Amino acid sequence: MLEARLGEAAEFKKVIDAIKDLVQDCNFDCNDSGVALQAMDNSHVALVAMLLKAESFEPFRCDRNIALGVNLTSLTKVLRAAQNDDILTLKAEDAPDVLNLVFESKANDRISEYDLKLMDIDQEHLGIPDTEYAATVTMSSAEFKRITTDLIAMSESVTIDVSKDGVKFSAQGDIGNGSINLRQHTDLEKSTNSVEIELSEPVALTFSLKYLVNFCKASALSTRVKICLSNEVPLLVEFGLSGTSYLRFYLAPKIGDEE
Amino acid sequence: MLEARLGEAAEFKKVIDAIKDLVQDCNFDCNDSGVALQAMDNSHVALVAMLLKAESFEPFRCDRNIALGVNLTSLTKVLRAAQNDDILTLKAEDAPDVLNLVFESKANDRISEYDLKLMDIDQEHLGIPDTEYAATVTMSSAEFKRITTDLIAMSESVTIDVSKDGVKFSAQGDIGNGSINLRQHTDLEKSTNSVEIELSEPVALTFSLKYLVNFCKASALSTRVKICLSNEVPLLVEFGLSGTSYLRFYLAPKIGDEE
DNA sequence: TGCTTGCCCA
């Protein structure tokens, strides 16, 4: 059986919120190391990979592997009933029909309990290779969100150029062109605004802005975002969660004429 | 003639706001004890009973019985012209064609005056028996509102179970089940959050959530709500107004298959 | 007609 308790429902609510527009149904794969989710988006262009490690829960118990097939729209409805600072406990039997969610107010005067019906989901589990990326940009997630929403006004695509000194986001469209240049720098006053770049070789790749904007729903989860690029490999956009848990989005680059 | 003055227009505005989606046209019955309203909702499932007692007005004058037949949509339009902290005076002749509403700013630099045309409304006046309820729950109106809106995501109906120790709201639906348990308790820090239960015998009844959600528009009127239940008798949901004035909603339970 | 999403106000 699974029993996993989170001190604050807010993070889980935000994670599901950030995923639910990309994926309708997916499995939560639970084992003794934590709860994992991996799914292609509906149009098979992007991939979401979430890992909530066991140490992010207190307590965490999961005796054996359980796959919980969840409809994320339904889960969102249920999670709307959780206050942000509620204690959230996920429970499931070993061969479950339902996922049991318990919300307890911190004051302990209210207990809400929901049973969410589960479904069987056949899911090809894609092994995601552990890539050494040519370029890794770590920056403010709010700024990344801002850049993507600004540029989507100009074009459907953005080209991300990473060089030693900085990163350039540029878009060409019917009404004109736009580009944002960020220098690598350490902001001593507001360290969340720093732009860090790790580079083995310069990279320039083009991506669909629609997806990037969508990924940025997760910007509420972390002040920082890590953007990893290599030629001919999907972009990785990673938001850190509590502990070393994470929410990752992958997006294949546009090639040639597609741009 | 009627002349009734309220220090703050806000309460009257909120009362009409809370009723207007249930009832289109109804009589304001005025006599020397105050202004009363009683009406079935359009589908004859729920009943609204409002009483604004004479002492809630200052001054209050009403020489004889007057029935003011008002279209609540029109009244809402007129009330939109009143600032929340305006002084509101209702006036009518003994056999009136119009209800006269005067809004005065507290600073006394603006006087708005509206005449609302009245209509003849034939209204069966239902005597509402003064029931001794088997169970009475008094709780935070915000929490009651929250519970009804949370559960309507799961189902059309809610079952309210009142026992000595607490009250349980539960709903079963296609995507799963949900329930909220509140223990009877006194919250010393935030007394509006206390849950009080008076019980002569346990009660479990099922009601349409759509109506309860609607009733909860009145939650802005009072931090507390009183929920009274007895078997085979309509539920009473009461919001206290200034003084001992009140706004009450009645709703017949669902029976058997209807659930 | 009801539900969902986006915008505006408190």
Next chain:
DNA sequence: TGGGCAAGCA
């Protein structure tokens, strides 16, 4: 930041 309202879609 959360709730309420209005518009657009299924």
